[in-house]
Amino acid sequence: MASSSSSLPPSVFNPRRHVGVNLERVTNVTNTEYPGHYPDEDHSWDLAKFKQNLQLSVKRLSQRSIEFDLVGVDASIANAFRRILIAEVPTMAIEHVYVWNNTSVIQDEVLAQRLGLIPLDVDPRMFEFRTQTDTPTDRNTLVFQLNVTCERMKNAPRGSTSQHKHEYVRSEDLEWVPQGEQEVVFADKPPAPTNKEIVLAKLAPGQEINVELHAIKGVGKEHAKWNPVATASYRLHPLVLLNPSKPIPPHLADKFAKCFSPGVVRVESGGKVSIDERNLRKESMSREVLRHPEFEGCVELKRIRDWFIFTIESESHYKPEELFLESVKVMRAKIASVREAAEALIAQPGADARVDGDVEMATA
Incomplete structure (x- = not known):
């Protein structure tokens, strides 16, 4: 046809x-x-x-x-x-939230969950993975602060929709706190959320949120907040x-x-x-x-x-055209690991005998 x-x-x-x-x-x-x-047709894999x-x-x-x-x-x-x-493509996300003061109606646990889901515009290739036993350093941890208080604006224009400062807490209110050499490394592009308009909470006059946030490198199979897409x-x-x-x-x-x-x-x-x-x-x-x-x-x-x-x-630091290339890198690393393990197995004494025995068992 x-x-x-x-x-x-x-x-x-x-x-x-x-x-x-x-x-x-x-x-x-x-x-x-x-x-x-x-x-009568040869479909064996051929690189060319x-x-x-x-x-x-x-x-x-x-x-x-x-x-x-x-x-x-x-x-x-x-x-x-x-x-x-x-x-399995790594990104940076907020993992630890230290609440110093939270007088809003949102519980600490819910607020921490919302903060963790904020996508960060930070290149994860500049950081190392951090385990639970590792000491936080400027090479594996980013520190942010969120310190806002809702106040009445004395000189607010008549008829304006909002009469309060920080009535809405947004992702743009996160302040990066450089550690070690980070101020020099990220001088051209300071770490920040990819979207500055994400609403985190709504405050009434006098209510306050004061927290410290630690972001680390991770992958999506551990938690969805590390999904790059x-x-x-x-x-x-x-x-x-x-x-x-x-x-x-x-x-x-x-x-x-x-x-x-x-x-x-x-x-x-x-x-x-x-x-x-x-x-x-x-x-x-x-x-x-x-x-x-x-x-x-x-x-x-x-x-x-x-x-x-x-x-x-893309919903992370990566440009959309970079994401597929990053997945190829991860795939190549997996193949290299399998190849290394196979070569180590073959190099062990008696490997040929074990392989022959496995073949005989499979044939039987």
């Missing part, structure tokens, strides 16, 4: 790369590119072939988010990057294939177009229907077209198994 004038790569229309999207189920979800699946098929292209980039296509990898690899982005997700690239042997009737062209996301189906003069491949990635795969019996056999809905549309929203 591929069009000769298609702007998509010809390999996109290879049925082996397709995941079938049907009315009530999804088919062909398992990867088949491994040795022995197809007779992998480099040729691997593609990464940025489609949208803003100050806090990025959308890019990752093509040519298995779903297990794409999902590994997603999980690393959420749980607001979200990190992917979806398979959609593919809509029209059946040339059963065209859409002209009087149903508009109804057919409304079954898809806006811009995906183009209705030309005379009621001729075509797919706008530039907008194909916008298709939500609602399967609405499969509910109408008059369109049965006219169209096929597919997804491309190894074409992932990634969306990452």
Whole structure:
């Protein structure tokens, strides 16, 4: 069903790369590119072939988010990057809260939880991890102070919405207290929250909050406050294939177009229907077209198994284009650790005998 004038790569229309999207189920979800699946075909992993098929292209980039296509990898690899982005890319977050005075209506524990969730614009690569037994130093700890008191403003303009100073306690009220060499190291960009408008509490006149905050380096699998992303997700690239042997009737062209996301189906003069491949990635795969019996056999809905549309929203110091590269670094470190452990195991005396014994047991 591929069009000769298609702007998509010809390999996109290879049925082996397709995941079938049907009315009530999804088919062909398992990867088949491994040795022995197809007779007389060698699908053993090859680095040169992998480099040729691997593609990464940025489609949208803003100050806090990025959308890019990752093509040519298995779903297990794409999902590994997603999980690393959420749980294993380190950031800085407030871990210890020392409450000297809190006369607001918010309990100390709730206030500490809110403070811990404030994303900090601090490069975690400048700090070391700190365990419970480590002594706080300028290399593993950041110190902030929050000392505000709600007071009546004597010269407040008549009719102003607020007559009080510090009626709302916001993240911008956090004051960084340099320790050791930090004042020199962070002279160009002092540590601060990424968003200064986060409301932490509301105070009445005379109420006060005075706390000291210690931020340390951590990862999201320990607590969500160390997540570097607001979200990190992917979806398979959609593919809509029209059946040339059963065209859409002209009087149903508009109804057919409304079954898809806006811009995906183009209705030309005379009621001729075509797919706008530039907008194909916008298709939500609602399967609405499969509910109408008059369109049965006219169209096929597919997804491309190894074409992932990634969306990452940064909520930390990292720029959105840096986050995926950081996940690659974490992945490489994991692979290096596994390789080092395997080499150490092989180097031990009697390793060959143990391996042979394991093979015999597996065969039995």
